[in-house]
Amino acid sequence: MSVIYVGVGEFAISNRPGEVVKTLGLGSCVAVIAQTPDARLVGLLHVALPESGINRRLAEERPGMFADTGIPQLLQEMRKRGWNSGPLQIKLAGGATIMDPNNTFNIGKRNLLAIRKVLWAFRLGAIAEDVGESISRTVWVNVGSGQVIVSSPGRGEWEL
Amino acid sequence: MGTVAGEERAERLVEAITRRVQDVPLLPSVVSRLLEVVGREDHSINDVVRLIENDLSLTTRVLKVANCAAFGRGQTITSLSRATLHLGEKMVIGIAIGSCSPQLFQRPLEGYGSAAGELWDHSLRTALATREVVRYAHHEVSSDLAFTAGLLHDVGKALISEFLEGQTGALVQSCREGHSGDFLAAEQMLLGTDHAEIGYALARRWSLPDPLCAALRDHHRPDLALDFRELVFGVHLGDLAAMLGGSGTGADTLAYKVETGYEEYLRLDKDDLDRILLIVQDEFRRTKASIFSELEAGR
Numbered sequence: 001m002s003v004i005y006v007g008v009g010e011f012a013i014s015n016r017p018g019e020v021v022k023t024l025g026l027g028s029c030v031a032v033i034a035q036t037p038d039a040r041l042v043g044l045l046h047v048a049l050p051e052s053g054i055n056r057r058l059a060e061e062r063p064g065m066f067a068d069t070g071i072p073q074l075l076q077e078m079r080k081r082g083w084n085s086g087p088l089q090i091k092l093a094g095g096a097t098i099m100d101p102n103n104t105f106n107i108g109k110r111n112l113l114a115i116r117k118v119l120w121a122f123r124l125g126a127i128a129e130d131v132g133e134s135i136s137r138t139v140w141v142n143v144g145s146g147q148v149i150v151s152s153p154g155r156g157e158w159e160l
Numbered sequence: 161m162g163t164v165a166g167e168e169r170a171e172r173l174v175e176a177i178t179r180r181v182q183d184v185p186l187l188p189s190v191v192s193r194l195l196e197v198v199g200r201e202d203h204s205i206n207d208v209v210r211l212i213e214n215d216l217s218l219t220t221r222v223l224k225v226a227n228c229a230a231f232g233r234g235q236t237i238t239s240l241s242r243a244t245l246h247l248g249e250k251m252v253i254g255i256a257i258g259s260c261s262p263q264l265f266q267r268p269l270e271g272y273g274s275a276a277g278e279l280w281d282h283s284l285r286t287a288l289a290t291r292e293v294v295r296y297a298h299h300e301v302s303s304d305l306a307f308t309a310g311l312l313h314d315v316g317k318a319l320i321s322e323f324l325e326g327q328t329g330a331l332v333q334s335c336r337e338g339h340s341g342d343f344l345a346a347e348q349m350l351l352g353t354d355h356a357e358i359g360y361a362l363a364r365r366w367s368l369p370d371p372l373c374a375a376l377r378d379h380h381r382p383d384l385a386l387d388f389r390e391l392v393f394g395v396h397l398g399d400l401a402a403m404l405g406g407s408g409t410g411a412d413t414l415a416y417k418v419e420t421g422y423e424e425y426l427r428l429d430k431d432d433l434d435r436i437l438l439i440v441q442d443e444f445r446r447t448k449a450s451i452f453s454e455l456e457a458g459r
């Protein structure tokens with residue numbers, strides 16, 4: 001079984017049944033998983049920050065870092081790989097939150113808000129989410145079955 | 161716990177863990193002198209160079225990293241002082257600490273459910289983040305001291321991990337249900353001590369400078385630090401930024417209280433945090449590749 005690892009600010013798309021697309025150790029980062037209803041085409045994007053305005057140069061180099069540049073790029077590449085703009089199933093995992101009344105460190109929450117907003121602009125919404133809480137997550141998706149699994153150290157793993 | 165038997169058990173555990181601290185080898189003298197120099201505010205990079213040049217193996221490592229792909233500039237650097245200037249003091253400290261104590265930083269932390277190498281990644285990312293965070297402190301904090309404190313802050317985990325083995329799920333559960341407040345308190349409940357206290361004991365054994373001792377002891381309770389609060393709050397937030405950024409040590413990742421009193425010592429807003437996370441992500445990739453491959457090769 002081959003596994004494609006997706007790093008921070010990167011994305012991967014696969015249409016090979018049996019292949020696994022995986023990303024490790026999500027803290028405040030969010031994995032955006034998009035798949036066709038038959039799960040034959042799967043994309044996974046690892047978003048780190050909400051807005052590209054903070055570093056345009058980096059956004060050109062690595063659009064996947066930011067919600068507002070990463071999601072359009074993911075969708076564009078999925079189109080190139082055969083997605084015909086039909087329905088897409090979106091799942092989100094990550095975006096851990098912590099209690100900070102000053103709001104500075106609530107980056108996970110800001111990521112999620114930004115992602116939902118961008119998805120909405122494409123008339124997409126998540127059908128399932130495993131987000132928030134103060135935990136670290138690893139997430140992977142099986143191409144073909146479309147099964148999405150989330151794991152966290154000390155908590156085991158579960159299906160999303 | 162709370163029973164007499166429980167207290168006795170905790171006492172025996174603390175004793176056993178403390179013995180482990182005494183078994184850790186002392187730092188090579190070049191490293192402890194390096195840390196001493198870094199702890200002084202008036203030191204210069206020349207002091208660092210002078211120390212390293214007396215140690216052949218460290219000199220070789222520094223030159224190798226300076227010339228490796230991620231840091232090299234296409235031109236071979238053969239002098240130690242140029243290599244040190246090129247890499248910066250913090251990298252040199254990272255190389256020194258990383259190469260003298262792989263048995264502490266590179267081992268898996270089974271009690272935390274954490275794989276080999278994760279403690280080093282977490283330490284390195286915390287070091288980079290702490291250095292960025294202290295730029296926002298109200299009073300100046302040396303960036304090299306901040307980096308070093310971040311690098312060492314969780315070394316206590318390497319010593320208590322084995323005493324947590326088999327209890328990882330229970331620790332997580334106890335945090336989750338709010339019995340213990342946070343992971344540090346959960347360690348305290350189970351062992352009668354925690355990784356911050358044990359890190360501090362090791363810092364004392366190594367005779368580390370006072371600010372570093374304070375950072376190790378109080379990094380989860382910076383409000384309790386008697387001194388060096390800018391630095392200790394810096395490590396507290398640097399640690400948090402490292403975990404948010406994706407480098408934790410397993411089950412305890414993000415399972416700590418955030419001490420919100422930081423605004424008294426550091427001022428940063430959400431845009432500052434976003435910038436910090438980006439810089440740290442970028443530096444982490446470069447630094448990890450170079451120091452790490454060098455450490456692997458050196459073994």
Ligand SMILES: [Fe+2]
Nearest residue numbers: 313314379380
């Ligand atoms: Fe810690």
Ligand SMILES: [Fe+2]
Nearest residue numbers: 286313314399
């Ligand atoms: Fe830490």
